[in-house]
Amino acid sequence: MISTSTIGFPRTGPAREMKKALEAHWAGTSDAQALLSTAAGVEAEAWRRQADAGIQLIAIDGTLYDHVLDATFQLGLIPDRFQAFKKSTAASASNASNGIAAGLPLYFALARGAEGATACDMSKHFDSNYHHLVPELDASSEPVPDWSMLLDRVKRAQGVVGAERAVPMVVGPNTLLGLARGSFDRSALLPRLVPAYAQLLKQLAELGVPEVQIHEPILTLSGSEELAADCSAAYRELAAVGLPINIVIPYDDVPEETYRWLVELPVAAISLDFLGVPGADYGSCTAQLIAKHGFPKSKRLGAGVIDGRGAWADDGKAARLVASLRELLGADQAISVQPSTSLQHVPYDLSAEPSVPTGLSRPLAFAAQKLAEIVAVAEAVQGAAPGSIQPLDLAAFTGAPEGVQRELPAELIKRAEPYEQRRPKQVQYRPFPTTTIGSFPQTPAIRRARLAFKKERISPDQYRERMAAEIGFCIGAQEALGVDVLVHGEAERSDMVEYFGLKLEGYYFTEHGWVQSYGSRYVRPPIIVGDISRTAPMTVHEFELAQGLTSKPVKGMLTGPVTILQWSFPRVDTTRKEQAAQLAMALRGEVADLAAAGCRVLQVDEPALREGLPLKASRRQAYLRWAVDSFRLATACAAPEVQVVTHLCYSDFGDIMQAIQEMDADVLTIENSRSDNEMIVALAGSGYPRDVGPGVYDVHSPVVPSVGWLADRIRSFLEAGLMGGDATRIHVNPDCGLKTRRWEEVLPSLRNMVAAAALVREEVEAAGAKKEKEGGTKRPSTPTKPGAGAEARAAGGGASTAPFACLCCLA
Ligand SMILES: CN1c2c(nc(N)[nH]c2=O)NC[C@@H]1CNc1ccc(C(=O)N[C@@H](CCC(=O)N[C@@H](CCC(=O)N[C@@H](CCC(=O)O)C(=O)O)C(=O)O)C(=O)O)cc1
Ligand SMILES: N[C@@H](CCS)C(=O)O
Numbered sequence: 001m002i003s004t005s006t007i008g009f010p011r012t013g014p015a016r017e018m019k020k021a022l023e024a025h026w027a028g029t030s031d032a033q034a035l036l037s038t039a040a041g042v043e044a045e046a047w048r049r050q051a052d053a054g055i056q057l058i059a060i061d062g063t064l065y066d067h068v069l070d071a072t073f074q075l076g077l078i079p080d081r082f083q084a085f086k087k088s089t090a091a092s093a094s095n096a097s098n099g100i101a102a103g104l105p106l107y108f109a110l111a112r113g114a115e116g117a118t119a120c121d122m123s124k125h126f127d128s129n130y131h132h133l134v135p136e137l138d139a140s141s142e143p144v145p146d147w148s149m150l151l152d153r154v155k156r157a158q159g160v161v162g163a164e165r166a167v168p169m170v171v172g173p174n175t176l177l178g179l180a181r182g183s184f185d186r187s188a189l190l191p192r193l194v195p196a197y198a199q200l201l202k203q204l205a206e207l208g209v210p211e212v213q214i215h216e217p218i219l220t221l222s223g224s225e226e227l228a229a230d231c232s233a234a235y236r237e238l239a240a241v242g243l244p245i246n247i248v249i250p251y252d253d254v255p256e257e258t259y260r261w262l263v264e265l266p267v268a269a270i271s272l273d274f275l276g277v278p279g280a281d282y283g284s285c286t287a288q289l290i291a292k293h294g295f296p297k298s299k300r301l302g303a304g305v306i307d308g309r310g311a312w313a314d315d316g317k318a319a320r321l322v323a324s325l326r327e328l329l330g331a332d333q334a335i336s337v338q339p340s341t342s343l344q345h346v347p348y349d350l351s352a353e354p355s356v357p358t359g360l361s362r363p364l365a366f367a368a369q370k371l372a373e374i375v376a377v378a379e380a381v382q383g384a385a386p387g388s389i390q391p392l393d394l395a396a397f398t399g400a401p402e403g404v405q406r407e408l409p410a411e412l413i414k415r416a417e418p419y420e421q422r423r424p425k426q427v428q429y430r431p432f433p434t435t436t437i438g439s440f441p442q443t444p445a446i447r448r449a450r451l452a453f454k455k456e457r458i459s460p461d462q463y464r465e466r467m468a469a470e471i472g473f474c475i476g477a478q479e480a481l482g483v484d485v486l487v488h489g490e491a492e493r494s495d496m497v498e499y500f501g502l503k504l505e506g507y508y509f510t511e512h513g514w515v516q517s518y519g520s521r522y523v524r525p526p527i528i529v530g531d532i533s534r535t536a537p538m539t540v541h542e543f544e545l546a547q548g549l550t551s552k553p554v555k556g557m558l559t560g561p562v563t564i565l566q567w568s569f570p571r572v573d574t575t576r577k578e579q580a581a582q583l584a585m586a587l588r589g590e591v592a593d594l595a596a597a598g599c600r601v602l603q604v605d606e607p608a609l610r611e612g613l614p615l616k617a618s619r620r621q622a623y624l625r626w627a628v629d630s631f632r633l634a635t636a637c638a639a640p641e642v643q644v645v646t647h648l649c650y651s652d653f654g655d656i657m658q659a660i661q662e663m664d665a666d667v668l669t670i671e672n673s674r675s676d677n678e679m680i681v682a683l684a685g686s687g688y689p690r691d692v693g694p695g696v697y698d699v700h701s702p703v704v705p706s707v708g709w710l711a712d713r714i715r716s717f718l719e720a721g722l723m724g725g726d727a728t729r730i731h732v733n734p735d736c737g738l739k740t741r742r743w744e745e746v747l748p749s750l751r752n753m754v755a756a757a758a759l760v761r762e763e764v765e766a767a768g769a770k771k772e773k774e775g776g777t778k779r780p781s782t783p784t785k786p787g788a789g790a791e792a793r794a795a796g797g798g799a800s801t802a803p804f805a806c807l808c809c810l811a
């Protein structure tokens with residue numbers, strides 16, 4: 001009764017075929033049919049690999065961009081602003097032989113935005129570094145399902161692996177609603193979605209699939225216990241179709257109360273995550289839940305025991321776990337061995353790596369290797385020899401445990417002076433100072449140069465010169481645009497985490513270990529294999545080059561310890577907390593070196609701070625404590641005069657406002673533009689007392705925002721009451737880095753951003769002057785808290801023309 005199954009596989013292709021095909025299609029160099037044909041090839045290759053590995057029930061995965069978008073799109077839940085695309089899709093579908101191809105302009109408009117329609121918001125998928133597109137719903141949302149994409153995929157899969165092994169997968173209705181934004185009543189909308197899913201199940205049954213996987217990770221969240229009645233009703237209706245359902249719940253254990261009713265659902269199989277987050281200091285409670293409450297004999301237990309999102313091989317634990325489940329539930333209990341999450345979170349195949357250091361090739365496992373592990377575990381347990389899988393001695397290759405930074409030293413996490421005292425000593429700004437988040441376009445030329453350097457076709461000196469030229473160009477461009485606080489552009493960083501991993505001791509790097517981050521954007525997470533330390537400065541050279549070219553402040557630019565950890569594959573022999581502390585100590589050295597090199601504004605990005613938040617409310621405080629303390633450990637050595645900026649993006653931060661304040665940064669730049677000022681309202685509402693740079697435009701869209709549109713955004717910050725209307729404390733910047741954009745988009749976008757800031761600045765100053773004239777009231781842009789003295793002096797000396805008043809001007 002032990003079988004094998006998957007619940008998702010990398011959708012990238014072994015050699016990033018999907019990325020290349022998508023980018024060619026968007027660039028207009030390949031048509032829809034070429035894109036669909038590449039996608040079909042990539043999908044077939046993935047299914048074939050799973051079949052060849054011996055997996056019995058193969059999840060029929062695949063997407064052109066994002067699987068959550070696929071569900072929203074096929075349910076026809078299209079926001080009104082895309083009406084024009086909807087109509088043109090309908091028109092071309094009626095003429096075209098291939099309706100899927102005809103739908104692509106609308107599909108990609110939802111994903112990437114288009115003229116007149118901003119893209120759907122993008123958000124972290126649970127606590128992973130994958131990003132889904134957020135469904136937008138309202139009370140009147142009515143599905144208009146067309147499941148052609150999925151049905152077409154299933155038919156193709158049946159041709160590859162046989163009808164008996166091809167298991168379709170779809171994001172479930174509870175999860176879709178749980179991830180959606182908008183004003184709607186979940187209980188009212190669910191019954192409207194369910195018939196659309198039932199229609200899919202009927203069509204799948206007609207195709208002769210053995211079962212369907214309905215992915216419901218939303219059931220891992222605290223609060224899911226309240227879904228009992230709605231979810232049970234929905235699954236009763238779906239089960240009535242007669243197609244066996246496997247409800248798949250990855251990313252964490254389910255809350256105990258949820259487990260109680262989950263096992264009663266009329267489904268054929270329940271797939272649970274037995275592992276949770278790799279390296280977390282808390283474990284998954286799934287095995288305990290089963291031990292305590294049992295598991296119904298009538299259903300198959302999908303045992304997610306192979307780590308779907310860690311890079312390490314199973315160490316024998318999986319077989320032991322399955323064997324113990326079998327002992328508990330009986331040898332007649334149907335159990336399927338499978339990954340804890342979709343394997344989309346790990347690279348495709350370790351054997352593609354040209355050089356894996358000795359001692360690592362056995363313990364590491366990517367998607368292809370994990371398939372073999374699934375089969376080996378099932379065979380071992382079936383053959384009653386779970387011990388045949390040898391445990392690994394992790395300490396043997398991860399270095400001496402004595403080197404581990406176990407605690408965060410309390411005396412090192414406080415800055416020398418409190419915020420109120422140090423902020424007046426830092427760089428002061430005119431109203432609406434403009435800046436960017438760090439990266440500028442990673443052009444094909446930059447990537448080619450890096451490749452040439454790696455392949456030793458150019459010397460280290462030539463590569464350094466190339467990067468220096470990029471920095472020069474970048475500084476020149478920002479000067480010409482009139483940006484106030486400059487950045488060096490991050491040309492030398494292939495990725496903001498990979499770069500630091502490469503410079504730090506304790507990491508292993510892959511050459512082909514790509515993992516999809518969103519759409520056509522992939523990352524190569526470095527793998528932590530030992531204790532982490534810094535052996536030399538990592539960013540000082542580039543900072544000095546850039547600062548040497550301008551008198552405006554250039555931001556020192558670092559990635560924070562939590563983000564480096566979160567976007568690496570962590571060790572599993574020590575906790576994440578300990579690894580974050582090691583990273584923080586290494587970064588602390590860099591902060592000191594940057595400050596010594598004259599850095600006045602230091603940005604430490606923590607976009608993954610929220611991503612690392614445990615899904616269960618009860619586990620959050622402990623995480624936030626060490627996460628915030630790690631950031632402080634890295635930054636607290638900065639002198640009071642150094643302005644510490646942090647940047648957060650890719651998440652909603654409403655529920656960690658307190659932690660954000662505790663980071664003790666002087667300036668917070670935060671993604672904002674896709675979420676309708678939600679963050680601004682939250683910040684204004686909480687009376688956040690420090691400088692804020694809310695993103696004014698979406699960096700994921702190729703659309704160049706107009707001056708008028710940007711000015712409205714900036715005005716809306718004042719209207720929301722941000723910083724009490726003190727415009728010198730409201731920084732104007734894009735949502736995130738510009739590395740994915742082209743200069744042709746960046747230059748006009750930034751030009752418009754600077755112009756919009758100037759426009760609203762003039763308005764604010766004119767309004768202030770008028771008020772002053774009328775009643776001698778204070779100018780709205782005059783700060784009343786820290787920085788007031790500096791601003792007053794700067795204003796006296798012509799604040800509206802000076803880009804900023806720096807420390808030396810104030811001396
Ligand atoms: C901020 N984000 C990040 C996340 N995670 C990270 N680890 N890093 C992040 O920055 N998570 C949240 C968000 C997600 N956002 C993004 C945004 C952009 C990307 C991205 O652009 N990824 C690139 C990666 C490309 C890359 O690193 N390339 C390497 C190798 C160069 C290369 O591929 N060379 C080619 C030949 C090139 C040629 O001839 O033109 C080759 O080897 O074949 C490099 O630059 O050195 C992407 O393009 O996908 C990711 C996440
Ligand atoms: N400094 C980084 C932050 C990304 S979250 C960048 O600009 O790309």
Ligand SMILES: [Zn+2]
Pocket residue numbers: 437607647648649650735736737
């Ligand atoms: Zn960002």
